[in-house]
Amino acid sequence: MIRSPVSIETVALTGGVCVAVLVWLRRRPASYPGDAIPPSKQLKREAKFQEKSHKVDAGWKPCVEAQSEVLPHQVSGQQVWVYSSEKSEDPVLFSPANNPNSSDHIFRQAKLKEWKGPQPDSDIPLDCLSVVRKGFSFYQMLQCDDGQWAGDYGGPHFLLPGFVIAAYITGHMDTIFPAPHCKAIQAYLLNHQQEDGGWGSHIESPSTMFGTVLNYVALRLVGVEAEEEACQKGRQFMRQHGGALYAPSWAKFWLAVLGVYEWQGIAPVPPEMWLLPQWFPLHPGRFWCHCRMVYLPMCWLYARRFTFKAAEDPIASALRSELYQEGQKYQQIEWRRYVHSVADIDNYSPIHPFMRVLQEALLFYERFGPWKWLRKISSDFALEYMQSEDLETNYLTIGPVSKALHLLASWVAAGGETDSNSAARSTAFRAHVQRVPAYLWVAEDGMKVQGYNGSMAWDTSFAMQAAVEGGLVSEFKDMSKKAWQWLVQEQVRSLPHGDWRHWRQPIQGGWGFSTAEQAWPVSDTTAEAFKAVLLLRKHACIKAEGVPMPDQHLFDTVRFLLSYQNGDGGWATYENNRGWSWYELLNPSEVFGDIMIDYSYVECSSSAMQALMLFTEQFPQHRAREIAGAIQRGARFIEAMQRSDGSWYGCWGNCFTYGCWFGIEGLLCAGRPASCRPIEACVKFLLGKQNSDGGWGEDFASCFNREYAAREKLYGCDSGSTVVQTSWALLALMAANCKDIEAVQRGIALLRRRQLSTGDWPQENVAGVFNRSIGITYTAFRNVFPLWAIGRFAADYGPRHGCK
Numbered sequence: 001m002i003r004s005p006v007s008i009e010t011v012a013l014t015g016g017v018c019v020a021v022l023v024w025l026r027r028r029p030a031s032y033p034g035d036a037i038p039p040s041k042q043l044k045r046e047a048k049f050q051e052k053s054h055k056v057d058a059g060w061k062p063c064v065e066a067q068s069e070v071l072p073h074q075v076s077g078q079q080v081w082v083y084s085s086e087k088s089e090d091p092v093l094f095s096p097a098n099n100p101n102s103s104d105h106i107f108r109q110a111k112l113k114e115w116k117g118p119q120p121d122s123d124i125p126l127d128c129l130s131v132v133r134k135g136f137s138f139y140q141m142l143q144c145d146d147g148q149w150a151g152d153y154g155g156p157h158f159l160l161p162g163f164v165i166a167a168y169i170t171g172h173m174d175t176i177f178p179a180p181h182c183k184a185i186q187a188y189l190l191n192h193q194q195e196d197g198g199w200g201s202h203i204e205s206p207s208t209m210f211g212t213v214l215n216y217v218a219l220r221l222v223g224v225e226a227e228e229e230a231c232q233k234g235r236q237f238m239r240q241h242g243g244a245l246y247a248p249s250w251a252k253f254w255l256a257v258l259g260v261y262e263w264q265g266i267a268p269v270p271p272e273m274w275l276l277p278q279w280f281p282l283h284p285g286r287f288w289c290h291c292r293m294v295y296l297p298m299c300w301l302y303a304r305r306f307t308f309k310a311a312e313d314p315i316a317s318a319l320r321s322e323l324y325q326e327g328q329k330y331q332q333i334e335w336r337r338y339v340h341s342v343a344d345i346d347n348y349s350p351i352h353p354f355m356r357v358l359q360e361a362l363l364f365y366e367r368f369g370p371w372k373w374l375r376k377i378s379s380d381f382a383l384e385y386m387q388s389e390d391l392e393t394n395y396l397t398i399g400p401v402s403k404a405l406h407l408l409a410s411w412v413a414a415g416g417e418t419d420s421n422s423a424a425r426s427t428a429f430r431a432h433v434q435r436v437p438a439y440l441w442v443a444e445d446g447m448k449v450q451g452y453n454g455s456m457a458w459d460t461s462f463a464m465q466a467a468v469e470g471g472l473v474s475e476f477k478d479m480s481k482k483a484w485q486w487l488v489q490e491q492v493r494s495l496p497h498g499d500w501r502h503w504r505q506p507i508q509g510g511w512g513f514s515t516a517e518q519a520w521p522v523s524d525t526t527a528e529a530f531k532a533v534l535l536l537r538k539h540a541c542i543k544a545e546g547v548p549m550p551d552q553h554l555f556d557t558v559r560f561l562l563s564y565q566n567g568d569g570g571w572a573t574y575e576n577n578r579g580w581s582w583y584e585l586l587n588p589s590e591v592f593g594d595i596m597i598d599y600s601y602v603e604c605s606s607s608a609m610q611a612l613m614l615f616t617e618q619f620p621q622h623r624a625r626e627i628a629g630a631i632q633r634g635a636r637f638i639e640a641m642q643r644s645d646g647s648w649y650g651c652w653g654n655c656f657t658y659g660c661w662f663g664i665e666g667l668l669c670a671g672r673p674a675s676c677r678p679i680e681a682c683v684k685f686l687l688g689k690q691n692s693d694g695g696w697g698e699d700f701a702s703c704f705n706r707e708y709a710a711r712e713k714l715y716g717c718d719s720g721s722t723v724v725q726t727s728w729a730l731l732a733l734m735a736a737n738c739k740d741i742e743a744v745q746r747g748i749a750l751l752r753r754r755q756l757s758t759g760d761w762p763q764e765n766v767a768g769v770f771n772r773s774i775g776i777t778y779t780a781f782r783n784v785f786p787l788w789a790i791g792r793f794a795a796d797y798g799p800r801h802g803c804k
Helices: 008-025 106-112 128-142 160-169 181-190 208-222 229-240 249-258 271-275 289-304 314-322 353-368 372-392 400-413 420-424 429-437 456-469 477-489 523-536 539-544 551-561 581-586 602-618 624-641 656-669 677-688 701-705 724-736 741-754 780-798
Strands: 060-064 078-084 442-445 446-449 768-770 775-778
Touching: 008 128, 060 106, 078 181, 078 442, 106 128, 106 181, 106 442, 128 372, 128 780, 160 181, 160 208, 160 400, 160 429, 160 446, 181 208, 208 229, 208 523, 208 780, 229 523, 249 289, 271 289, 271 372, 271 456, 289 372, 289 400, 289 539, 353 372, 353 581, 372 400, 372 429, 400 420, 400 429, 420 429, 420 724, 429 442, 446 477, 456 477, 456 523, 456 780, 477 523, 477 539, 523 602, 551 602, 551 624, 581 602, 602 656, 624 656, 677 724, 724 741, 741 780
Parallel strands: none
Antiparallel strands: 060 078, 442 446, 768 775
């Protein structure tokens, strides 16, 4: 049989197709955060803090949040703050120039005074296990009575102003923020003002218009006069960057409801979007939950064009001139021209041209419409949706931005514009006022709003895993039993079938980042809490004396985790990914990156995989095939997310040391050998970043620029190494059975040197991050992760390699 010759063109075409297929198969997942941003767009400015400190009045004390008949559910008993005029120890002076992160001194001193048990040994520990024992002897003293660890979870600077503005508009400043609160807020704002007069978007950020405009307004509303030096410097900074007309969109929205910016200059947030058919690709129900739950109350307030009567209020009226260029007449501003304006220093995620066109179309709709009947139906749905969220979360909502907006919206919905006294008596508004303290925290830098109603489940889960790995559960039996009981009771048992009318998938079996009542469980918190529970339940003291946890509750967690795996093999945060990466073309915020959909993350995936593997070891017959398949799909996702230099970018921690720890642990639990190429490449990357003092450290610029940012000196340190980032690197290296034993020993030596005589470690730089650009504080990390790393060395790595 004679075959016809194949043409060169056919061969070339076939080869091209094969290459294209190979490229497609090896492409990055849509969740890949990207390589380093171009040098021209990198963060190069640095925060410069003032040397002077503003002291917080003595008298602040933490206490357990009380139950309330106005709330639909029991509160979890988290820590809130009260002020007493009784004489107490003065807080330490806060030095932002040395470290803008608080050490949580007030809370920790209060817990130490309450402690009735034995004190940590003051002697210098002679071996690693003694270091861990001393560390836990101290850390158990900070444990709350109910078993969880609380702490400062502050950092973002755009949260507090929303609460202050809402309290001011509703006429409830004296109720929500009495005089001692206002003084503590003043201290916080003044402590974090920088030399140039501005405020950053977070505590380590250089000054931005986002931080400055909002915090300037808050400073004025809590009683600081315009003539004072802080306000004068704040106005100077704003005017150097164009005034409030060049603030980002979220800041402009708060200014609009306060009546110091006009709605004509706001990009539209139409409530009609909620009435789009479910199948529509751009339905907001497909957006990341934090995105949609912020724009939900925004759209309702926007539809009403709610505006505080600023002209009748002396401070708001004065702000109409203070926020703008000197001599610029408020009534003569052409607001429509500034819908898209934003200062260059804030433009981290520029509005895409496609989104600008869409916003222009919506502006046209708002000018010549909208249809009243359609707006009423959509606004009514948005209000009903908000009320459902209030009930499901016990009036906490998903986070602090939405909480402040719901607080204001509940007052407006109750008729606050016409009858403030009647609105104040409404159940929803009273309930929202009741839960404001759940977001407040007081430290030596002042009163702040936290990034959540705490990070208790997250911190407690890590602490107990560290205790297990160090072999100290039975030695710290009371601490372990209390933590076990708290974790068991804080498992989410609500919404077993979801709430699909409001785009909530089933959440039963999960754990929230903070508490169960908040009702927004997260995949990685669920996984880390599940790991802690699975590890603790094997110990005799828990079996004999701990509260029981039915096997079915464990099975519920497995169902939860399996259901949260995305099609790309990874796990997202709160929900499955419902959209596509091109949604980012519609990102309406200039200051946050990748907020439109719930992406898959290496950290979430690794945590889920480890938890499922640990479960399989204890319940080998339960959904074993599904779990095995899920873990292997997760491993392929993690491999695809690895960068060419061997690292993984940390999306929720600062930064590459964090991502590398999760990346290595995830692959190992999937059965990849430590000698496999991805793990060896990551080990090489980490060893190449070790500092001369034996530690590791990264500036927050790592997160922002997506490029490892070493520094000669980091906040709170005498070098460029921090105990938290050193611990993450060590946990990764030891998990991978690093052959460079000396490198690991040098890292452990740094952690031992940094331990204080009390068993504590000093607070250093910011450890957390979200949305690429915002840093957040975890004061618990400075204890938990050094204990975990040294415990792993003492119990496993050291003995395997013949070192102590």
